[in-house]
Amino acid sequence: MGIVNWITGSLGELSIIDWFILASTLAFIVLYGVYKTRGKQTSEEYIKGGDARWWTVGLSVMAxxxxxxxxxxxxxxxxTDGMEFVQFYFGLPIAVIIICVTFIPIYHKLKVYTAYEFLEKRFDVKTRSLASILFLIQRGLAAGITIYAPAIILSAVLNWELKYLNIVIGILVIIYTVSGGTKAVNVTQKQQMIVIMAGMVTAFVLIVTQLPDSVSFDNALTMAGNADKMKILDFNFSLDDRYNVWTALFGASFLMLSYFGTDQSQVQRYLSGKSVKQMRIGLLFNGLLKVPMQFFILMVGVMVFVFYQFNSTPLNFNPAAEKAVLDSEYAGDYQDLQQAHAAILEEKQEKQIAYGKLLEKGTSTESNLLSNELKSLRNTEELNREKARELxxxxxxxxxxxDKDFVFINFILNHLPKGLIGLLLAVIISAAMSSTASELNALSSTTTIDIYKRFRGAGKDDDHFVVASKWFTLLWGIIAITFASIVSLFDNLIQLVNIIGSLFYGTILGIFLVAFYFKKIKGHAIFIAALISEAVVVACYLIDLADNGIDILPFLWLNPLGALLTIGLALLIQSGKGSNTVETQPILNDSLT
Known part of the structure; x- marks a missing residue:
């Protein structure tokens, strides 16, 4: 009865039309995936997904x-921080080009089901197993986070039960992923991307139209720039700065190369392509559109910032955090901060309206004075917010x-008209379903092909592996839901996903780069090198995490560290076994062409 009571008790949080749009959108995606993949499938169709066209590959990779x-x-x-985060994606086009030139032709020529099959052909079974196990660990954790991320925030702002949200999102994904495998994931992701982009464009238009009449879009950008939200490029080199051009081109490039080139959740998307050409175009499509898409999503956030310069905000956007302090002995102190916050907002809004009118008239001297006063008010506001966080x-x-992760959902629920709230909630849950489905599909494929079939599959027929893959999908779905139910929030959810990836991606990428470009390095050398490299990367992160005053490397730089350390150690170990020279020629130039 618990879940029934939750559903009926939550109806009052949203209007009937919002519930209808949300429920019908999610139901359509699930049923469409089941319908399009009905009937018996071979293991190749179920795991690899058949002969997808480039647009299906591209949209699936993006989703x-x-x-x-x-x-x-x-x-x-x-x-909070402005547009600088877009630099994180500058390394993506570089990574995509390398993958299209080297990775895709080899994967296609060998007709692999998973990226890790190639490693046994190139090295040995223990190296293949190590890479696949590292993938299973990091992607298994990430699958739980992709369920947990929307669930924790929707739970907080809508007062929905977190445990039931985790279960519902997980079950919706499991239904069509178990039913149709990779093909179901591919066909549903096209629909999900349509819903997602339609929702974000609608939100952007509504934000801009709800600004005061005296504030044009150009003036809104000026206001954002005045608040240091429009800075995109930062050429100052600093290891401590996560978001500058150099971190993006080096640290993030290694992360992207590993994610798109060796992570089965992405590799499986383009392995479903009909040909090398279709795979390449689909991946290039993603490489070209991903940066503009992220730029647009960040711009939505910047426009939300401008919107809130003219509208009230809570002292802390996380309602659960505010409830915790207001139910405590510090309630009086917090209410004093709320009153101060309201006074700051009122003064800021008056000056912001005056500033907008001056910008419209083009009066530079007075507008500069107001700009400085607004900066001072924002600093005072942030100090007040910091005191609130301490309480x-x-x-x-x-x-x-x-409360970064609660800003956009706060805007959706409090400032969008009925109906569109349901659409934007559908966007959030659709995105969660999309990524989770890919992850469960990849986890199942890797477990089936690289572990079960390799070690326990002798003499089994094709139908057996289809059934096994479905059971593994269900198993990983249950594991993801369980992890989602126990994981706690990090500094920022998008950082948490990248941190988990950075702990493993560098080592995995190093294994693949050696496989592609260093022909004389053998399985034993790369296996030992990978184990040492992974231990060093994890140790570096744990030392940083301990907050003992020792700073080694920010998490993005763990990716090149892991990759380069794996390559360097493999070279040393192999040379110690008697090979003093190592030929650096891609194996693509040999029998795989």
Whole structure:
């Protein structure tokens, strides 16, 4: 009865039309996936997905990466820190070109089901197993986060039960992923991307149209620039700065190369392509559109920031955190901060309206004076918010005080008309389903092909592996739901996903780069090198995490560290076994052409 009571008790949180749009959108996606993949499938059709065209490949690749975290965290990231985060994706086109030239032809020529099959052909079974196990660990954790991310935020702002949200999102994904495998994931992701982009464009238009009449779009950009939200490029080199051009071109490039080239959740998307040409065009399509898409999503966040310069905001966007402090002995102190916050907002809004009118008239001297006064008010506002976060922590040390991830959902629920709220909630949950489906599909494929079939599959027929893959999908779905139910919020959800990836991607990428370009390095050398490299990467992160005053590397730089360390150690170990020279020629130039 618990879940029934939850559903009936939650109806009052949204209007009937919002519930109808939300439920019908999600139901359509699930039923469409089941319908389009009905009937018996071979293991190749179920795991690889058949002969997809480039647009299906491209949209599927984009939808896999564009999780709910993207649409919850990214606008909040822009609201707080501005457009600089777009630099994180500058390494993507570089990575995509390398993958199209080297990775895709080899994968296609060998007709592999998973990326890790190639490693046994190139090295040995233990190296293949190591890479697939590292993938299963990091992607299994990430699958739980992609369910948890929208669930925790929707739970907080709508007062829905978190455990039931985790279960519902997980079950919806499991239904069509188990039913249709990779093909079901591919065909549903096209629909999900349509819903996602339609929702984000609608939100952007509504934000701009709800600005005061005296504020044109150009003036809104000027206001955002005045608040340091429009800075895109940062050429100052600093290891401590996550978002500058150099971190993007080096640290993030390695992350992207590993994610799109060796992560089965992405590799499986383009392995379903009809030919090498279709795979390449689909991946290039993603490489060309991903940066503009992220730019647009960040711009939505910047426009939310401008909108809130003329409208009231809570002292902390996380309602659960505010409830925790207001129910504590610090309630009086927090209410004093709320009153101060309201006074700051009132003064800021008056000056912001005057500033907008001056910008419209083109009066530069007076507008510069007001611009400086607004900066001072924003600084005062942020100091007040920091005091509020300190009180929340005192009231409940486990409460999440960093409220970036709650900014956009707060806008959706409080400032969008009925019907569109349901659409934007459908966007968030669709994105969660899209990424989770890809992850469960990849986890199942890797478990079936690289572990079960390799070690326990002798003498089994094709139908057996289809059934096994479905059971593994269900198993990983249950694991993801379980992990989603126990994981806690991090500083920022989008960072948490990238941190988990960075702990493993560098080592995995190093294995593949050696496989492609260093022909004389053998399985034993790369296996030992990968184990040492992974231990070093994890140790570096744990030392940083311990907050003991020792700073080694920010998480994005763990990717090149892991890759280069794996290659360097493999060279040393192999040379110690008697091979003093290592030929650096892609195996693509040999028998695989």
């Amino acid at each position: 896999t990466q564009a999780s709910a975290i993207t649409f919850l965290s990214t606008p909040g990231q822009a609201y 929340i922590t005192k009231a409940d040390p486990s409460a999440e005080t960093n």
